[in-house]
Structures are given as structure tokens and as C-alpha cells.
Amino acid sequence: MTGRDSGAPLAPIGNSPVVILVRPQLAENVGSVARAMANGGLFHLRLVAPRDGWPQERAWRSASGADRILEEATVHPDVDDAVADLHHVFATCPRPRHVVKPVLTARGGAAELRAICGRDLRAGILFGPERAGLDTEDMARADALIRYPLNPGFSSLNLAQAVMVMGYEWWVAADDTPPRTLMTNETHVATKGELENFMGHLIRELDACGFLRNLPKRPGMVRNLRHFFQRGEVTEQELRTLHGVVTELALGRRLRGRDERQG
Amino acid sequence: MTGRDSGAPLAPIGNSPVVILVRPQLAENVGSVARAMANGGLFHLRLVAPRDGWPQERAWRSASGADRILEEATVHPDVDDAVADLHHVFATCPRPRHVVKPVLTARGGAAELRAICGRDLRAGILFGPERAGLDTEDMARADALIRYPLNPGFSSLNLAQAVMVMGYEWWVAADDTPPRTLMTNETHVATKGELENFMGHLIRELDACGFLRNLPKRPGMVRNLRHFFQRGEVTEQELRTLHGVVTELALGRRLRGRDERQG
Incomplete structure (x- = not known):
């Protein structure tokens, strides 16, 4: 399975930062990086002195369909060359x-990258080699460092994971999905009137079957049921199902009662 | 290289959610998941019907030292069994x-998980198999779905990447690193007085060498220099270096001037 969700080839989305892999060692990782970039809506990839040369078929095998990112990648002899136009x-x-x-969090970095790219300036993010990370000369070429808040007892990230976190924050920095929504498909969230209509049905049947016959306890029991049915949003379709459940349970009781009387 | 940064073995950090891999296919992915969990400070791993059985040596090879998470992982026949105590x-x-x-973003989900775990309740996160993802029966066992905001044109994540994003958000939800700080090591950010002291030194030498001899333009030129030197924070140590740069450049000019007069 590829990560592609549509037939359209991957393409740049607006002005997005360049991912610069400095002396990457494993071509598989370059491919996984391309996939993670596609997930986060990044497109531009530059490779500084890849250890095993470029292109490498193994990169395409681990890219899960993010081929165009690899095809458009450029190779540079050193960091200065890779960042010269940024x-x-x-x-x-x-x-x-x-x-x-300056040291930024991934989220702080993503916000600044959005601001920079929004001004039509070109930005890049350096990622170091798998084992050693960026050296001090590489870091001296950067305006700021980005350091992810992560478990300090286990902070070494796989290269593609590092790109994933940054790509994810880049995407989320421009995303306005609410933190919680109710997915309702073709139905809709029930109004209080629809809910009350169901509660009336339920209480009538519970009165009829004797479940609420203890009159001093009846108000509290009804209130508890109300609390339960209001705890989360209920959809109009779920209420129809619940109406059916109550009707059928009550009908079964009546039929059984009749059978028992007949038996 | 392992991801471990200290000699201490990995251990649970507070009350953290259980990661539940449902019918995972590749043991390498289970190992990469363990590494990503360690990055995010997660510890508890449960495997529902892993395709190739368990344990698998290949998982340990891709865990980069997150061995204890794999050693403590439990295997379950189905989702109901894996979530029964949660x-x-x-x-x-x-x-x-x-x-x-309910559908949550990764960030919204992390905030709710922190709230749940803060109440000493046990929470779990289901991740589906590599190719098909969770089926509808699995999803019916969950209180809410978590959907990452990502490029809708390329949203399929590698399993370890999916765990990485959630683990990252789990960690960040309890992290208070400021989005931007200046890392200063043994030095400190210069005060305005220290900066002014340097500006005075610079302007004296620029007056002496004649760079500011155009008197109508002098105030604007000095102001431009001030703007430049104040654009970012400057450290006390950097100011000492800059004092040295100005002194040495001026001295060189004087010596050269003398040489030229002598020559």
C-alpha cells in the first residue's frame, strides 16, 4: 500500500520549507523521510553528501509512493551549497x-517557519546524519536550533521520525480542526426536545412495567437516567434506535406476560 | 547507537496510556514502535494477535535499546481482552x-489522556494493523477516535510514525518549554548598558577612521548600526568578541596607515 490517497501526483503545497538531510547514511531512511514529508505536506528535499551516493533504488522502496519528492531531490557537496538560496x-x-x-521547540519552530514562508521567504531545516547528528560547523550555518521536547532519558530519534515530528507540526500550525468533534455522518446531534421525547417514552414504559413503582425513589431514579442519557452528545439516529429498543423490550414483556397468563 | 541516554533502564513515567497494537504484521514495526514510545515517555505495550507470534527477535533489533518495553509487553487474543481493565x-x-x-485531533487526544491519567484512571490507545487499519468492530470498542491532521493527499502513516506522533503529543501535553529561548551556556544576555558600551566603542573608531565623516548622514548611519546590533539578543561574551574585532580592525588600520606613511 502506498500512502497516496488520490491519483494526483504529489506536488508542493504553497511555499513550504526545504528539508535538508546532511550526510545521510542509509538510503532506506531517505525514502522514509520522503514519506514523512508527504504526510506533513512538505515537498522540497536536498541531500548533502549522501554516504552511498544518489539516486539509490532502496530509497524508492521505502517511500511508499512519495516518489516525486525523491525524483525532485537535489544533491549538494556541503551545507553552504545547500542553503545558499535560502x-x-x-x-x-x-x-x-x-x-x-536561539533554541525553539518543534511547535515554536513550525510557527516561525509558517511566518517566514508566509512572507514569501525561503526556509530550510537541517537534519543531521543518523548516528552523529549535525556537527558544530553545520549548526553555525543556522539561524536557530530546533529541539523537540521528548523524554530526556530516551531522546534519540530515528531520522524519519525526526522529520515526521517537524512535518506534523508544520501541517498542524496551519490546521484549524477543533480538538474534539462528534462525527455524525448522515445524522445530526439530537436537540434537547428530541432527547426529552425519548425520555418521556422510556419513563412511560418504566412506569408501566413497575420499574419506578417506589414513588419516594422515583424522582431520583428518573434524574439518574437523565444524567446518563445526557452525558455525551446523542444523535437523532441513536434516539430512534433507543426508541426501538424500549418499544421492543416493552412489547416482549407484554407478550411474555400474556403467555404467562395463558400458560 | 541506542536511543538510551543514561545507564538507567527504561521505566514507566507516572501513569501513562497503554499502547495497543491490533494485529501487527511486522515484528520490526513493533520494535520501532517501542523506540517511539520511549521517545514520548510511554511504557506499556500490548499486542493483540500479532501475525507472526511473539516474541520475535527482529523486534528487539529495531527497538534501539527500548528493550524493557518489549520485555514487559503482553499478548492478547482480541481487543476486548486487551482493554478489559482500562x-x-x-x-x-x-x-x-x-x-x-467523538473524533479528536492528536493534540486534543493527548490533552484528554493527560486529564484521564491525572485522575488515576487507566487509558489505552488502539493502533491498527499496517495495511488495513482498525476495523469497524475494533472502533466500536473505543470511547473516541483520534485522527491526526495531516496532508489529506498523503495521510497513510507508517505504524511507528503513528505511535511517534501520539507519543510526542503525550509528552508535549505536559511540557512547558518556551517556544523560543536563547541558549547562552556560561555567558548571559547582554544588558542595554553593555550593548551601549560596545556601540560607543564602535562609533568612536568609525569616527576616527572617517567612516562617519559625512555629518548630515552620520545620525542615520549610527541609527542603522544600532538597529542591526539590536535585532536579536546579544550575549555578554559576544560583545567582548565584538569589542576585540573593532579594536583589532582599528589597530590594523593604524599600523597599515603607519606602514603606508613609512613606505
């Missing part, structure tokens, strides 16, 4: 040491 | 269809 450069760095440099 | 269950689902269910 206006802003960020360097991802899990454990920055001995540098005087 | 109070809340979330299901990750890239493209929910035909379900009436």
Missing part, C-alpha cells in the same frame, strides 16, 4: 552544546 | 467512516 535556516539538534543560539 | 480507550483512525463517535 533566507532562513533552522537546525534540528537533540542536545545542543556550546552554542549561543 | 477505563478509557481511544482508537487512532486516519479515515473514520460510518461511525458516530
